[in-house]
Amino acid sequence: MPLITYQTLHPGLSIDCVIFGFYQKEIKVLVLKLKNFEKWSLPGGFVDQTKDVDDEATNILKRRTGLKNVFLRQFHLFGDVKRNSDAHINALFNSKIIDNDSLIWFKQRFVTVGYYALIPFSPSQIFTPDNLSESCEWRSLKDIPEMILDHKEIIDSAHKTLKKELNYQPIGLNLLPEQFTMSELQAVYETILEKPLDRRNFRRKILNFAMLIPTKKQRVGGAYRSPYLYQFDLDKYHLALQNGLSSGW
Amino acid sequence: MPLITYQTLHPGLSIDCVIFGFYQKEIKVLVLKLKNFEKWSLPGGFVDQTKDVDDEATNILKRRTGLKNVFLRQFHLFGDVKRNSDAHINALFNSKIIDNDSLIWFKQRFVTVGYYALIPFSPSQIFTPDNLSESCEWRSLKDIPEMILDHKEIIDSAHKTLKKELNYQPIGLNLLPEQFTMSELQAVYETILEKPLDRRNFRRKILNFAMLIPTKKQRVGGAYRSPYLYQFDLDKYHLALQNGLSSGW
Numbered sequence: 001m002p003l004i005t006y007q008t009l010h011p012g013l014s015i016d017c018v019i020f021g022f023y024q025k026e027i028k029v030l031v032l033k034l035k036n037f038e039k040w041s042l043p044g045g046f047v048d049q050t051k052d053v054d055d056e057a058t059n060i061l062k063r064r065t066g067l068k069n070v071f072l073r074q075f076h077l078f079g080d081v082k083r084n085s086d087a088h089i090n091a092l093f094n095s096k097i098i099d100n101d102s103l104i105w106f107k108q109r110f111v112t113v114g115y116y117a118l119i120p121f122s123p124s125q126i127f128t129p130d131n132l133s134e135s136c137e138w139r140s141l142k143d144i145p146e147m148i149l150d151h152k153e154i155i156d157s158a159h160k161t162l163k164k165e166l167n168y169q170p171i172g173l174n175l176l177p178e179q180f181t182m183s184e185l186q187a188v189y190e191t192i193l194e195k196p197l198d199r200r201n202f203r204r205k206i207l208n209f210a211m212l213i214p215t216k217k218q219r220v221g222g223a224y225r226s227p228y229l230y231q232f233d234l235d236k237y238h239l240a241l242q243n244g245l246s247s248g249w
Numbered sequence: 250m251p252l253i254t255y256q257t258l259h260p261g262l263s264i265d266c267v268i269f270g271f272y273q274k275e276i277k278v279l280v281l282k283l284k285n286f287e288k289w290s291l292p293g294g295f296v297d298q299t300k301d302v303d304d305e306a307t308n309i310l311k312r313r314t315g316l317k318n319v320f321l322r323q324f325h326l327f328g329d330v331k332r333n334s335d336a337h338i339n340a341l342f343n344s345k346i347i348d349n350d351s352l353i354w355f356k357q358r359f360v361t362v363g364y365y366a367l368i369p370f371s372p373s374q375i376f377t378p379d380n381l382s383e384s385c386e387w388r389s390l391k392d393i394p395e396m397i398l399d400h401k402e403i404i405d406s407a408h409k410t411l412k413k414e415l416n417y418q419p420i421g422l423n424l425l426p427e428q429f430t431m432s433e434l435q436a437v438y439e440t441i442l443e444k445p446l447d448r449r450n451f452r453r454k455i456l457n458f459a460m461l462i463p464t465k466k467q468r469v470g471g472a473y474r475s476p477y478l479y480q481f482d483l484d485k486y487h488l489a490l491q492n493g494l495s496s497g498w
Contacts, residue, residue: 011260053328077326077362079302167417
């Protein structure tokens with residue numbers, strides 16, 4: 001039986017998901033180690049002819065990694081002719097990742113739709129990779145292993161998009177505990193932007209977005225004076241996700 | 250001979266271009282009137298198997314409208330199953346826009362990649378529509394005629410993207426004369442955002458981007474006091490297009 005029942009799939013179209021995790025001032029990316037092959041890949045797959053492309057992205061992520069209920073954002077179609085080559089497909093075939101019957105499917109020209117998500121990272125989380133893959137692991141964005149095709153470029157493009165979107169969209173919900181300090185929120189921004197931010201400017205800008213509710217509580221137990229805790233105003237947060245931050249034009 | 254030599258095309262993939270024009274505080278959109286058919290369409294087409302998708306967008310725009318050297322930005326893949334229906338294709342077939350030999354090509358499921366551009370508008374500009382179309386015209390964004398498929402949704406999505414991008418990208422070059430007043434630049438923003446902006450806040454924010462060079466010249470001849478002229482610092486403008494505005498994080 002061929003690996004892929006390609007008659008039911010949209011020809012020449014694939015999906016790749018870049019899942020970013022946030023952990024201790026580091027961005028992680030979820031990657032799959034292919035069986036019998038010395039390269040890694042993004043969780044990806046094909047689109048059923050009867051399904052919406054955006055829905056299939058969520059289905060593919062679940063099938064390949066076990067991750068459920070992740071809100072994926074579509075960010076780019078990668079459509080260069082040279083992104084998949086015969087040499088690459090032959091290597092996959094020689095490693096028995098692609099069988100004889102599926103070769104004609106894989107030798108098509110493919111364009112791929114990139115999706116990304118930013119999710120909380122838990123060191124203890126176990127992923128259940130599909131049967132093409134040996135394992136599914138978090139890797140630091142600064143230490144991505146050798147990837148197949150243009151998957152490294154897709155990761156870099158997703159990160160660039162995320163950085164840009166910080167200029168008009170809120171971030172932090174689901175990445176931080178329900179109540180958090182100003183410096184914990186600043187750390188999320190600094191991690192994504194890969195640069196330090198001025199503490200006072202950050203505070204002024206973030207409060208300007210009118211999206212934070214100050215609580216009367218303080219985080220106690222640290223070595224220094226106890227900082228106040230904030231939480232997101234959920235209505236305003238979700239409104240800003242839809243319409244952009246109020247600091248915009 | 251079939252209308253489309255579909256053997257050389259990427260199956261199930263199309264391109265649609267939303268060309269915005271800016272004229273006298275109004276946004277215009279370039280639309281094509283199909284021959285023998287009471288609906289309009291965006292300039293669009295298919296992707297040659299041997300060409301990069303982004304390059305094909307430029308080629309398609311030129312073929313269908315005569316417009317050359319337009320810098321198109323890819324913004325979204327529209328991939329819902331219901332976006333093209335048999336009923337729609339049958340209507341095109343009955344109007345002889347699609348011939349018998351091409352019917353099997355058009356009856357595929359299609360996903361389409363949306364591109365947009367913002368170009369200077371000239372009332373005297375003549376477009377040379379392809380032989381599928383009767384005419385190629387500018388229409389006001391507020392008065393779009395009945396469009397085929399999901400083309401109205403694609404236009405709205407492109408406009409929403411443009412509004413968002415104002416938060417992290419410069420705009421105005423090619424839309425304004427080389428030297429312009431602060432209120433002329435403000436008019437560009439107000440037109441795209443469809444709302445008035447506070448004059449002083451706008452001035453402060455724009456100058457903050459450190460992208461404008463004040464000239465010593467004034468625009469003379471108006472009824473009021475002569476406003477000073479500005480021009481873009483081209484190096485900084487192009488850098489901001491690449492990396493985002495300096496007012497970002």
